[in-house]
Structure formats: C-alpha cells, structure tokens
Amino acid sequence: MIRLEHVYLKYIKEFYTLYDINLELKENTLIFGDIFDGTHSLFRLISKIDRDYEGDIFIDDKNLKDIKDKDLSLSYVTDFPYLFERKNIYKNLYYPLKIRKIDKITAKNMINDAINQYNLNNFPQKIKDMTLAQKKIIALIRAVIRGTKYILLEDFFSTLDKEYFDIAIDILSSSNSTIIACEKMDIDINFFNSFKKLALSYGKIENIKTNNK
Numbered sequence: 001m002i003r004l005e006h007v008y009l010k011y012i013k014e015f016y017t018l019y020d021i022n023l024e025l026k027e028n029t030l031i032f033g034d035i036f037d038g039t040h041s042l043f044r045l046i047s048k049i050d051r052d053y054e055g056d057i058f059i060d061d062k063n064l065k066d067i068k069d070k071d072l073s074l075s076y077v078t079d080f081p082y083l084f085e086r087k088n089i090y091k092n093l094y095y096p097l098k099i100r101k102i103d104k105i106t107a108k109n110m111i112n113d114a115i116n117q118y119n120l121n122n123f124p125q126k127i128k129d130m131t132l133a134q135k136k137i138i139a140l141i142r143a144v145i146r147g148t149k150y151i152l153l154e155d156f157f158s159t160l161d162k163e164y165f166d167i168a169i170d171i172l173s174s175s176n177s178t179i180i181a182c183e184k185m186d187i188d189i190n191f192f193n194s195f196k197k198l199a200l201s202y203g204k205i206e207n208i209k210t211n212n213k
Contacts, residue, residue: 085128152181
C-alpha cells in the first residue's frame with residue numbers, strides 16, 4: 001500500500017501544488033485531473049523524482065525517504081516516453097533489467113517473449129523511427145516486464161492513438177502490479193471500470209462516486 005499523510009508540495013513560495021494530501025492507494029486506482037491539478041507532481045513524489053515536500057509518504061509501511069532508489073519496487077510510465085532513441089527495441093527493454101542485475105539468459109527470454117507476444121517485430125527497430133504511440137508501447141512494456149509491485153501510469157491513454165489501445169490493455173492486463181493511473185476527466189476506457197476512482201483538483205484529493213464502487 002502507498003500511503004500519503006499530510007503531504008504538501010510547493011515549487012514556488014506563494015503556491016501549493018499539492019495541499020494536505022491524505023491518501024491510501026492499495027488497489028488499482030484512477031486519479032482524474034491534469035498536470036495543473038497536481039497529478040504529475042503526485043507521481044513525481046511517489047517515484048522519488050521530487051524529494052522536497054512536507055509530510056510523509058509510506059510504501060508498504062516504510063517511509064519513502066528511508067527507501068533506497070534501487071529498492072523501490074515501482075515503475076513510472078511518464079506521459080512522454082524517455083527511451084534510448086538511437087538504440088533498438090531489445091536494448092531499450094534490456095536496460096532496466098541489466099541495471100537490476102537480472103541474468104542475461106533470463107532477461108533475453110523475457111524480452112523475446114514480449115517481442116513475440118506483442119508483435120514488436122512489426123515496429124521500426126530503432127526507437128527514433130517510431131511514432132509517439134509506438135514509443136509509449138515500448139515504455140509500457142519496459143515498465144511491466146520488470147515485475148515491480150506498483151506501476152504509475154501518467155496520462156497514458158490521453159495521447160495514445162486508439163489503434164494501440166488494445167495492445168496497451170493487453171500489456172497492462174498481463175501485469176500483477178498495482179496500477180495507479182492518472183488521466184483527464186473525459187477519459188472513457190473499459191479497462192478502468194474496476195478501478196477505484198478519485199479526483200485531484202487544484203492540489204486537493206476528492207472522492208468520486210461511481211456505479212461500480
């Protein structure tokens with residue numbers, strides 16, 4: 001479970017980007033809001049990219065400030081995919097496994113299984129030759145293949161071509177991770193139907209009543 005207690009965040013002195021966030025994330029959750037509401041900032045805190053905040057964040061009852069980066073079992077799929085543009089698919093998928101010391105044979109099998117399962121041989125092999133949607137799919141696979149306990153999914157579908165929705169949902173459905181996603185309010189994707197729904201508005205969390213919750 002990810003738990004935030006009285007979390008405040010400021011980027012500038014006069015304005016709170018996040019204001020007194022008290023939140024438990026223990027199941028697949030969709031948070032509605034945009035970057036100006038603080039969704040990206042929330043994810044940047046949980047992933048330890050931004051570290052200057054007030055309050056406490058706990059992951060599985062351990063304070064985030066006491067968790068070493070290498071021990072943080074979390075993947076963060078940002079709205080814009082950051083990949084090695086001049087490298088091929090295999091090397092992009094291998095990198096996060098390599099730095100976590102997954103042995104080469106196991107990593108090779110994991111990557112080849114993903115390439116075959118999702119027909120990635122139909123993609124351009126160099127990242128620089130891919131469309132934005134194709135890059136997002138590679139970034140998603142790279143996050144899922146690591147098998148982390150949590151995946152942060154940032155505005156993933158908002159800028160994804162609809163022709164790639166099915167493959168993205170297949171990839172996410174294959175994961176055993178707890179998925180914490182944020183999207184714009186008008187998103188309507190069946191995959192999210194079973195998710196707990198929240199809203200982040202002007203830096204504050206609001207509950208949303210839905211038919212399935």
